Amino acid sequence: MFQIRIHGRGGQGVVTAAELLSLAAFDEGRYAQAFPSFGSERMGAPVVSFCRIDDHEIRVREPVMEPDALIIVDPTLLHQVDVFGGCKPDGFILINTAKGFDELGLGEFVKDFRHERLLTVPAGELAREHTGRAVANAALLGGFAALSGLISLDAVARAIRERFTGAVGEGNVAAAQAAHAWVAEEMRELSGATAG
Amino acid sequence: MLRQVEGSRAVAEAVALCRPEVICAYPISPQTHIVENLSQLVKTGELSPCEFVNVESEFAAMSVAIGASATGARAYTATASQGLLYMTEALYNASGLGLPIVMTVANRAIGAPINIWNDHSDSMSQRDSGWIQLYAETNQEALDLHIEAFRLAEELSTPVMVCMDGFILTHAVERLEIPDQEQVDAFLPPFQPRQVLDPGEPISIGAMVGPEAFMEVKYLAHAKQMQALELIPEIAADFRGAFGRDSGGLIRCYRAEDAETIVVALGSVLGTIKDTIDELREQGVKIGVLGISSFRPFPLDAVREALGHAQRVVVLEKALAVGIGGIVAANVRMALAGIQLHGYTVIAGLGGRPITKTSLHRLFTDAAADRLEPLTFLDMDWDVVNRELERMGSSRASGPHAENILRDVGPVAAGPV
Numbered sequence: 106m107f108q109i110r111i112h113g114r115g116g117q118g119v120v121t122a123a124e125l126l127s128l129a130a131f132d133e134g135r136y137a138q139a140f141p142s143f144g145s146e147r148m149g150a151p152v153v154s155f156c157r158i159d160d161h162e163i164r165v166r167e168p169v170m171e172p173d174a175l176i177i178v179d180p181t182l183l184h185q186v187d188v189f190g191g192c193k194p195d196g197f198i199l200i201n202t203a204k205g206f207d208e209l210g211l212g213e214f215v216k217d218f219r220h221e222r223l224l225t226v227p228a229g230e231l232a233r234e235h236t237g238r239a240v241a242n243a244a245l246l247g248g249f250a251a252l253s254g255l256i257s258l259d260a261v262a263r264a265i266r267e268r269f270t271g272a273v274g275e276g277n278v279a280a281a282q283a284a285h286a287w288v289a290e291e292m293r294e295l296s297g298a299t300a301g
Numbered sequence: 302m303l304r305q306v307e308g309s310r311a312v313a314e315a316v317a318l319c320r321p322e323v324i325c326a327y328p329i330s331p332q333t334h335i336v337e338n339l340s341q342l343v344k345t346g347e348l349s350p351c352e353f354v355n356v357e358s359e360f361a362a363m364s365v366a367i368g369a370s371a372t373g374a375r376a377y378t379a380t381a382s383q384g385l386l387y388m389t390e391a392l393y394n395a396s397g398l399g400l401p402i403v404m405t406v407a408n409r410a411i412g413a414p415i416n417i418w419n420d421h422s423d424s425m426s427q428r429d430s431g432w433i434q435l436y437a438e439t440n441q442e443a444l445d446l447h448i449e450a451f452r453l454a455e456e457l458s459t460p461v462m463v464c465m466d467g468f469i470l471t472h473a474v475e476r477l478e479i480p481d482q483e484q485v486d487a488f489l490p491p492f493q494p495r496q497v498l499d500p501g502e503p504i505s506i507g508a509m510v511g512p513e514a515f516m517e518v519k520y521l522a523h524a525k526q527m528q529a530l531e532l533i534p535e536i537a538a539d540f541r542g543a544f545g546r547d548s549g550g551l552i553r554c555y556r557a558e559d560a561e562t563i564v565v566a567l568g569s570v571l572g573t574i575k576d577t578i579d580e581l582r583e584q585g586v587k588i589g590v591l592g593i594s595s596f597r598p599f600p601l602d603a604v605r606e607a608l609g610h611a612q613r614v615v616v617l618e619k620a621l622a623v624g625i626g627g628i629v630a631a632n633v634r635m636a637l638a639g640i641q642l643h644g645y646t647v648i649a650g651l652g653g654r655p656i657t658k659t660s661l662h663r664l665f666t667d668a669a670a671d672r673l674e675p676l677t678f679l680d681m682d683w684d685v686v687n688r689e690l691e692r693m694g695s696s697r698a699s700g701p702h703a704e705n706i707l708r709d710v711g712p713v714a715a716g717p718v
Contacts, residue, residue, distance in 0.1 A: 124307075124474045127305055127474050127475075128305050136476055137305065138473055138474070139474040140472055140474070164572030164576050165572055165573050166469050166473075167573055
């Protein structure tokens with residue numbers, strides 16, 4: 106079972122991101138369970154959502170406390186909420202920002218992590234470019250597909266189109282594609298740097 | 302059709318497939334998504350003919366459902382928590398009059414302190430209201446139970462509550478098999494009311510009954526629930542034949558045949574319990590679980606048969622009967638009258654506290670070694686409780702519990718998960 110936890114704020118599409126991820130996994134024939142953190146969500150308040158993906162029925166109903174992957178939609182939470190709780194050194198971390206981990210003050214924290222699994226992507230900027238709004242959720246899923254290889258970009262695109270029709274859907278698909286390309290390029294550079 | 306869909310949406314679609322003619326509801330978390338989806342299905346004409354009545358309260362919701370059902374319409378509503386309490390008087394009227402209303406309860410805690418999260422306090426408080434109570438383990442079962450519930454309610458002419466864990470099920474997006482209209486039409490015949498208000502043939506429903514006949518009329522509600530003990534398994538078997546999956550029934554056992562320790566629970570926590578039991582079985586612990594699907598009527602014989610051979614029974618429940626402890630446990634104990642075994646009551650998950658595999662693992666290991674207190678509170682922070690007890694002891698004007706404790710533990714929902 107692969108468990109993903111998504112952190113952001115009310116209004117940033119955190120719950121929708123988990124739902125889209127589960128749709129993409131379902132689209133690829135897998136079992137998936139997406140659910141929110143059940144707070145009284147409101148604009149701007151910290152929000153958490155979860156997604157589990159497996160090859161058989163998922164029975165467990167507890168929150169994800171030891172995530173295999175973290176997606177941080179809002180980097181202003183990094184030093185406010187315990188977003189890294191239960192994180193494992195071989196886990197994936199994707200953060201919506203143009204800054205790097207060192208610049209975010211996380212260099213020391215992730216020094217024992219697998220660095221090829223830690224990436225940042227300016228998903229909000231990419232979303233603004235393609236949709237006119239800096240709602241980064243769909244773009245981050247494109248980036249996550251590239252980073253984790255867990256789901257395909259095509260499945261993410263189909264999930265977005267199933268949930269959002271017309272220009273909103275297409276804009277978000279374009280943002281997801283752009284973020285996917287960005288992350289794939291970062292990963293090529295990282296593996297080049299490691300090889301060199 | 303197999304789809305990845307939110308539990309609330311799936312329940313709304315299942316209810317719509319049952320062709321209700323009147324839906325009356327007042328929104329309350331975590332039930333809201335169900336009635337929002339239904340109102341949309343009515344507005345777009347996908348569910349037709351059906352009247353969606355926006356009422357001004359839950360008391361009105363149940364009253365409209367009673368009126369609609371009495372005129373021969375298939376009636377549905379949904380609520381939770383304080384909403385269920387607000388309709389309590391009308392609940393007893395619906396069951397006393399024998400009106401086959403189906404209602405979803407998206408289980409949620411009852412205040413004070415106000416809390417929107419899941420536990421079973423709401424529906425458990427109405428266990429003696431005369432309504433049949435079915436509890437869903439999964440979202441698939443939640444949507445299936447609604448289809449079974451209309452058939453059960455109408456065959457017996459008695460109302461049925463389908464209880465599903467608020468948020469944990471209602472807000473989870475999962476892979477679900479949504480039946481098609483032909484399948485549901487073949488399973489659920491049109492509503493043929495046993496009694497109907499018709500201006501063409503006037504009758505009255507709801508007469509005053511004095512001491513000479515009150516017990517007899519009341520007994521009939523009990524008699525119907527006893528009939529339900531036969532009918533619920535029959536309907537579940539028919540459902541299996543028609544839809545090809547197990548949903549509903551009275552009880553369901555998992556790895557319990559040779560178990561020395563059997564856990565008893567209701568609702569969505571059964572999934573987490575099953576995963577924990579698999580882990581413990583790998584370590585050689587002989588443990589299993591009994592899930593109660595029908596809490597009213599309570600299947601005394603089936604529970605006795607399933608548990609009678611065990612050495613110990615752990616009833617884990619999401620409600621607290623203040624002043625005594627367990628509610629489900631008291632019923633289970635009655636089923637086990639005369640049988641000697643170790644019995645434990647565990648109160649867990651009140652007000653949405655997550656019930657985790659880690660805690661269950663520890664709990665079941667302690668139970669198997671008979672190290673549990675007869676009444677155990679899972680993951681209770683005793684330091685917090687004791688500090689407040691000390692404050693109460695040291696000052697007469699110690700103030701309100703909730704506010705004192707929040708000053709101790711920090712603001713609501715500030716934890717990582």
